[in-house]
Amino acid sequence: MSFDILDRFGxxxxxxxxxxxxxxxxxxxxxxxxxxxxxxxxxxxxxxxxLLPEGIVHLSGPGCPVCVTHESEVNAFLDxxxxxxxxxxxxxxxxxxxxxNGRNLKKAQxxxxxxxxxxxxxxxxxxxxxxxxxxxxxxxxxxxxxxxTIAGTMKMARQEGIRNLRILCFHKTVPTALxxxxxxxxxxxxxxxxPGHVSAVIGxxxxxxxxxxxxxSAVVAGFEPLDILEALLRMVEWRKRGEARVDxxxxxxxxxxxxxxxxxxxxxxxxxxxxxxxxLGLIPGxxxxxxxxxxxxxAKREFDIVIEEGPALPGCKCGEILKGVxxxxxxxxxxxxxxxxxxxxxxxxxxxxxxxAYYKYKVD
Amino acid sequence: xCLAVPAEVLSxxxxxxxxxxxxxxxxxxxxxxxxxxPPQIGEFLIIHAGFAxxxxxxxxxxxxxxxxxxxxxxxxxxxxxx
Numbered sequence: 135m136s137f138d139i140l141d142r143f144g145x146x147x148x149x150x151x152x153x154x155x156x157x158x159x160x161x162x163x164x165x166x167x168x169x170x171x172x173x174x175x176x177x178x179x180x181x182x183x184x185l186l187p188e189g190i191v192h193l194s195g196p197g198c199p200v201c202v203t204h205e206s207e208v209n210a211f212l213d214x215x216x217x218x219x220x221x222x223x224x225x226x227x228x229x230x231x232x233x234x235n236g237r238n239l240k241k242a243q244x245x246x247x248x249x250x251x252x253x254x255x256x257x258x259x260x261x262x263x264x265x266x267x268x269x270x271x272x273x274x275x276x277x278x279x280x281x282x283t284i285a286g287t288m289k290m291a292r293q294e295g296i297r298n299l300r301i302l303c304f305h306k307t308v309p310t311a312l313x314x315x316x317x318x319x320x321x322x323x324x325x326x327x328x329p330g331h332v333s334a335v336i337g338x339x340x341x342x343x344x345x346x347x348x349x350x351s352a353v354v355a356g357f358e359p360l361d362i363l364e365a366l367l368r369m370v371e372w373r374k375r376g377e378a379r380v381d382x383x384x385x386x387x388x389x390x391x392x393x394x395x396x397x398x399x400x401x402x403x404x405x406x407x408x409x410x411x412x413x414l415g416l417i418p419g420x421x422x423x424x425x426x427x428x429x430x431x432x433a434k435r436e437f438d439i440v441i442e443e444g445p446a447l448p449g450c451k452c453g454e455i456l457k458g459v460x461x462x463x464x465x466x467x468x469x470x471x472x473x474x475x476x477x478x479x480x481x482x483x484x485x486x487x488x489x490x491a492y493y494k495y496k497v498d
Numbered sequence: 499x500c501l502a503v504p505a506e507v508l509s510x511x512x513x514x515x516x517x518x519x520x521x522x523x524x525x526x527x528x529x530x531x532x533x534x535x536p537p538q539i540g541e542f543l544i545i546h547a548g549f550a551x552x553x554x555x556x557x558x559x560x561x562x563x564x565x566x567x568x569x570x571x572x573x574x575x576x577x578x579x580x
Contacts, residue, residue, distance in 0.1 A: 282551075283549040286529060334544060385555070393551060
């Protein structure tokens with residue numbers, strides 16, 4: 135085995151041929167949405183967006199975990215930062231997400247709050263061991279790719295008898311969000327490019343409702359240019375034949391039923407709950423919360439944290455951008471009041487956000 | 499945040515794999531507790547936040563490339579650039 139096999143998914147000549155086939159086969163307009171932040175970045179970074187035939191309309195959906203973290207959730211973890219005896223840990227993406235009054239974790243850290251960026255939830259175990267008199271609270275955001283890693287960490291903590299680790303659980307699940315998007319009459323879509331690594335965990339089966347209930351197509355795809363092009367080609371061909379289907383072009387990683395072990399660990403620790411999504415509002419059954427049997431890890435219960443819908447950031451169009459109703463450059467703040475250096479909304483903060491990608495790659 | 503990277507398994511000890519990322523000398527450690535079955539040395543894992551999520555299936559990768567080249571009506575390239 136070598137890395138060469140992976141390189142071949144970026145073969146320029148094969149990409150050109152698939153692009154030519156796409157242009158030839160396309161009949162009318164195809165509006166597709168990718169629902170993974172890594173796809174967002176890959177589509178811009180590889181130059182695919184500018185190479186796609188004109189009739190293919192690309193929209194970025196709610197696939198960036200930071201972008202869909204609700205304002206109330208952001209305020210909740212900002213309130214927790216700086217509390218006596220608390221060490222807050224997070225993946226780096228959350229450090230500059232603004233809450234109300236311009237607060238963010240980076241500023242809280244500068245003001246003396248103990249906030250630590252970690253690469254892996256493993257690191258929180260080390261912090262907990264080294265600081266037995268403090269509570270180490272990890273902010274759990276992300277989808278089915280990330281949730282099993284947090285669940286695994288909780289299992290390790292219990293096994294080791296670590297008693298000062300807490301999880302502030304804001305995990306969300308992808309299929310329920312897609313159902314909510316498709317149920318919204320304002321959103322005109324032909325199909326989805328489905329997230330590769332969420333699907334590595336959950337498989338393809340949970341997406342079968344997309345053609346069955348809504349008559350739309352969807353393809354699980356990897357992150358290389360040919361992965362994305364092949365997914366588009368399939369959707370174009372199905373549409374030409376008047377079909378709506380779900381398929382998987384990322385078979386080297388994703389199977390029909392996903393990773394049963396990761397799913398078991400995730401649902402041993404978490405159970406479905408209603409969740410607030412930035413821009414999408416309350417979606418029943420779209421979140422994960424800690425089961426009663428694991429209550430000793432639950433920061434929400436320990437600190438009486440309640441997540442409620444509040445006012446959105448004034449002027450920020452992240453919500454409409456996440457639904458594909460508006461492009462980033464149609465937000466009045468884009469590139470003016472809101473830039474990567476001074477982000478107003480989460481879509482500009484995260485490297486996987488569509489506003490940040492638009493800004494970085496200077497899309498016209 | 500959901501970015502998961504492919505990495506080659508160099509060694510395994512106590513359910514932890516030491517893996518090489520890309521072609522360089524950088525290695526990362528990954529827990530194997532979320533994998534349904536243990537990997538072999540030399541296999542590729544998809545790793546996210548310190549946990550291996552799946553083993554890369556080389557045969558399926560080859561099959562995907564063949565399918566793409568057929569769909570594009572183009573002979574399969576063996577080039578490695580890109």
